[in-house]
Amino acid sequence: MAEVRLEAIARECRVQILRMLAHAGSGHPGGSLSVIDILTTIYFGRLRHDPTRPDWPERDRVVLSKGHAVPALYSVLAKAGYFPEKQLITLRKLGSPLQGHPDRTMLPGIEAATGSLGQGLSISLGLALGLKLSGSAARVYCVLGDGEIQEGQIWEAAMSAPKLGQPGHPLDNLVAILDYNKIQLDNFVTKILDLEPVLTKWQSFGWPVVEIDGHDIAQIVKALDHAEATRGVPTFVVAHTVKGKGVSFMENDPEWHGKAPKPAEAIAGIREILGVTEGGWEDYLKTDSATRAIVDELGTLGKK
Amino acid sequence: MPAKASRAAFGEALLELGARDERIVTLDADLSKSTMTVSFAKKFPGRAFNLGIAESNMVGVAAGLALTGKIPFACSFACFVVGRFETIRISVAYTNANVKIVGTHSGIAIGEDGYSQMGLEDIACIRALPNIGIIQPADELETRQVIAHAVEHQGPLYLRLTRQNLEPVCPPDYRFQLGRWLVLRRGHDVTLIGTGGTVFNCLEAAKLLEKDGITADVINAACIKPLDDETLVRSVGRTGHVVTVEDHSIAGGLGGAVAETLADVLPMPLKRLGVQGFGESGDAKGLYAKHGLDPAGIAASVKKFLNR
Numbered sequence: 001m002a003e004v005r006l007e008a009i010a011r012e013c014r015v016q017i018l019r020m021l022a023h024a025g026s027g028h029p030g031g032s033l034s035v036i037d038i039l040t041t042i043y044f045g046r047l048r049h050d051p052t053r054p055d056w057p058e059r060d061r062v063v064l065s066k067g068h069a070v071p072a073l074y075s076v077l078a079k080a081g082y083f084p085e086k087q088l089i090t091l092r093k094l095g096s097p098l099q100g101h102p103d104r105t106m107l108p109g110i111e112a113a114t115g116s117l118g119q120g121l122s123i124s125l126g127l128a129l130g131l132k133l134s135g136s137a138a139r140v141y142c143v144l145g146d147g148e149i150q151e152g153q154i155w156e157a158a159m160s161a162p163k164l165g166q167p168g169h170p171l172d173n174l175v176a177i178l179d180y181n182k183i184q185l186d187n188f189v190t191k192i193l194d195l196e197p198v199l200t201k202w203q204s205f206g207w208p209v210v211e212i213d214g215h216d217i218a219q220i221v222k223a224l225d226h227a228e229a230t231r232g233v234p235t236f237v238v239a240h241t242v243k244g245k246g247v248s249f250m251e252n253d254p255e256w257h258g259k260a261p262k263p264a265e266a267i268a269g270i271r272e273i274l275g276v277t278e279g280g281w282e283d284y285l286k287t288d289s290a291t292r293a294i295v296d297e298l299g300t301l302g303k304k
Numbered sequence: 305m306p307a308k309a310s311r312a313a314f315g316e317a318l319l320e321l322g323a324r325d326e327r328i329v330t331l332d333a334d335l336s337k338s339t340m341t342v343s344f345a346k347k348f349p350g351r352a353f354n355l356g357i358a359e360s361n362m363v364g365v366a367a368g369l370a371l372t373g374k375i376p377f378a379c380s381f382a383c384f385v386v387g388r389f390e391t392i393r394i395s396v397a398y399t400n401a402n403v404k405i406v407g408t409h410s411g412i413a414i415g416e417d418g419y420s421q422m423g424l425e426d427i428a429c430i431r432a433l434p435n436i437g438i439i440q441p442a443d444e445l446e447t448r449q450v451i452a453h454a455v456e457h458q459g460p461l462y463l464r465l466t467r468q469n470l471e472p473v474c475p476p477d478y479r480f481q482l483g484r485w486l487v488l489r490r491g492h493d494v495t496l497i498g499t500g501g502t503v504f505n506c507l508e509a510a511k512l513l514e515k516d517g518i519t520a521d522v523i524n525a526a527c528i529k530p531l532d533d534e535t536l537v538r539s540v541g542r543t544g545h546v547v548t549v550e551d552h553s554i555a556g557g558l559g560g561a562v563a564e565t566l567a568d569v570l571p572m573p574l575k576r577l578g579v580q581g582f583g584e585s586g587d588a589k590g591l592y593a594k595h596g597l598d599p600a601g602i603a604a605s606v607k608k609f610l611n612r
Contacts, residue, residue: 057373104399111371113398116390122361123395126368126376129353133329134372153391156361164365168350 002045003217010040010217013075014246014273016088019294020071022266023301024092027100030256032072034181034214034241035143039064041220042141043076051081054108060138061111061127065120066145066179067101068258073110074098082109089297118151120144124174125161128234132169139228142176147184150193155205162206162233174234175227176207179214181243185257199238207236214239246273263302267295305444307469310500311408313447314465315340318377321455322348328455331366331378333359338467339379339408360388367401375402375455382407382423382464389429396460397433404454405430408465410440411551411579412595413501418585423464428556430462431529437482438529440464440500443472446526449480457482464500464528468588471504473524485532487539491519494545494606497536499525499558502549505592508599509549513606520606528558533565540572547575547606551597554578575609577602 013036021027042062043049049059064073071091078085083097090096097106101115112123124142131138148154165171180198182189189195202209210226212219220239227235243257244250247269250261261269274291276284285292322328322344329351330341336354345352355362359380366378378385385407386392396403410423430438439454439461441447447465454461473488488503489510498506503524510520521539525531525548540546546566548559559576566572579595592598596605 112367112401113394116394119360119364119391119395122364122391123368123371123399125361126365126370127372128368129365130369130372130374133351133369133374136372153360153364156355156358157364160355160358160361160365164353164355 006040006045006217009044009079010037011273013040013072013079015270015291015294016075016078016085017071018247018261018266018269019298020074020088020091021260022263022298023089024260026092026260027071028068028258029250029261030183030243031066031069031145031179031181033245033247033250034243035066035069035179036072036075037215037217038143038177038179038220038239039072039076041217041224043080045221046224048138051109054082058136058138061140063112063114063120063124063127063140063142064102065114065142066117066148067115069145070102073102077109083107117145117148118153121154121157121176124176125157125164125171128171128174129165129169131173132165132171138173140174142174144176144178146178146180146182146189146195147192149178149195158202158205158207170232171234172231175224175237176234177237177239179241180238181241183243183252183254183257187254202236206233208233209236209238211238212240214241215245248272263298267298270295305472307471308444309467309469310441310444310447310465311340311467313444314406314451315343317448317451318344319347321452322351325375325455327373327375329353329369329374329376331355331362331376333357333362333380333384335380338381339406341377341379359384360391363388363391363403363405364395366403367395367399370401370403375404377404377406379406379408381409381421382426383421386423386426386429392430393433397435400435401460402458403460405460405462406465407462409467410464411466411501412583412591413466413468413551413588415588415591416585419583422583424553424579424583425556426464427528427552427558428560431556431561436460436462437527438462438464439527441526442498442500442503442524443470443474445472445474445476445478446480450526453480453482466501468501470501473503473507480526483527483530483532485527485535486524487521487535488524489520489522491521491543493518493520493543494547494610495521495523495539495543496547496549496602496606497523497525497558497562498549499528501551502597505597505599505602506549509602509606512599512603516607516612518606518610518612525558528561531561531565533569536562536565537570540566540570545573545610547577547609549577549597549602552578554580575605577605
């Protein structure tokens with residue numbers, strides 16, 4: 001039952017991702033669509049937070065280390081109530097707190113500036129350690145990209161995390177989740193710098209590793225349960241995902257790493273996400289005024 | 305007060321401050337015996353973290369700790385920690401994390417270890433970043449005050465410290481203030497501005513110059529960012545000539561900061577003394593003489609600059 005609710009939220013967020021990217025005219029749809037089920041599950045299935053008090057000291061922390069997927073994060077933050085959903089279409093516009101990559105100082109709810117890849121795991125270690133030292137029960141969720149873990153700093157952090165804070169303050173309040181969508185900017189990960197065997201790499205660094213389907217919400221929940229029950233060490237989750245998940249023409253295509261959909265493409269994608277046939281689309285829109293408004297707005301944008 | 309290295313004064317100050325403020329934590333990258341945080345680690349083992357030879361991770365972990373309200377001092381040699389510039393740029397400066405980055409072993413004064421261990425471009429790098437202040441204390445007294453200030457100051461700072469002993473230069477009643485320079489000596493002909501280890505040499509150079517009838521304002525520029533443009537303009541407006549002296553690359557350091565400021569508000573004849581090119585192995589005294597940063601070298605440059 002809970003999964004059905006989370007799946008519905010993830011669908012709404014996917015629609016918002018396409019919407020805001022089309023309005024921005026630039027950005028990263030592929031990795032936003034691959035990570036959205038993970039972020040949805042964290043924010044609406046686990047997170048102890050209060051959008052009205054984004055600086056509440058006892059809140060759980062989320063660090064989106066793969067900062068280019070920030071449209072996915074903005075969509076869940078808006079849905080959770082950190083800011084109005086209408087603000088989503090200011091993404092990447094001059095003066096907007098919705099920067100092209102996360103800016104902690106401009107938008108409440110962002111825990112750290114990321115986007116320069118490889119830095120978020122170290123920050124997450126520091127957050128987890130600081131919370132432990134302060135006696136807080138809050139947890140830290142760090143979301144990594146697959147291309148991102150080619151960065152050397154990731155492996156410095158990977159080597160450090162199972163040992164840092166021991167014995168009194170082990171970082172078992174930390175879970176790192178790899179959005180393993182198999183594609184990076186230039187090409188497939190295997191063609192640029194293969195990560196395999198990625199599970200045994202993290203295991204050999206001292207992390208318990210859980211392998212899941214990153215689009216199966218029940219599996220994500222179970223992995224996060226497992227992490228929370230693990231004592232003494234942080235947990236690493238390898239989430240196999242599909243880049244561009246939910247939009248057929250974006251799926252598994254490196255071209256859609258960093259290219260925004262045109263308004264007509266965004267509308268076609270939204271229809272697919274909602275599972276409506278081309279023939280049934282007009283009739284469907286008569287029954288869904290929220291989507292109708294988004295589609296009309298995109299239609300106007302396409303005529304500009 | 306006997307001469308003391310600012311890294312040593314830092315280690316002692318941290319012990320005292322750490323006893324009063326539990327938020328203070330230290331991070332090191334296998335150089336805690338050299339950065340002098342080792343006594344803090346012995347006294348407060350639960351608050352000292354040695355991250356191994358992995359400075360990028362150290363800087364990032366410090367940022368995370370700061371975001372939970374801790375006051376982390378992330379320490380290594382100046383060149384190694386500032387060498388992780390991109391992590392400082394995003395995880396500390398852009399995130400505006402309250403991290404105190406401590407770079408010891410600044411300049412050619414470290415001597416025999418040679419160029420790869422010398423912090424010579426660190427000021428130039430950090431100067432380019434918004435949000436982070438740069439402070440380089442000149443003696444033990446000032447170092448203790450700067451460390452206490454760093455604990456109170458909300459926001460990231462870069463603290464540049466020396467391996468070599470520093471002779472006392474500040475008066476006993478001196479009180480450090482961010483963005484304020486200290487005029488140590490008054491003169492009429494030239495403004496001599498030093499920072500960190502070169503302040504004492506500027507004072508000695510001023511004594512040599514006085515014998516030749518040249519009197520100098522000598523300024524201790526502990527704050528390189530923000531610099532004290534009020535004191536700078538007041539002094540240079542009076543003397544008409546300015547010479548900066550630093551154990552740092554001639555490009556982008558104190559001299560660069562002073563040149564940029566004066567070019568904007570009060571263009572004046574300016575001579576920058578610093579390190580040209582790479583450093584090299586050798587004894588510190590010999591290196592200072594080679595680069596003209598010893599009292600005789602400074603005095604000679606000033607005379608040439610003033611055509612006297």
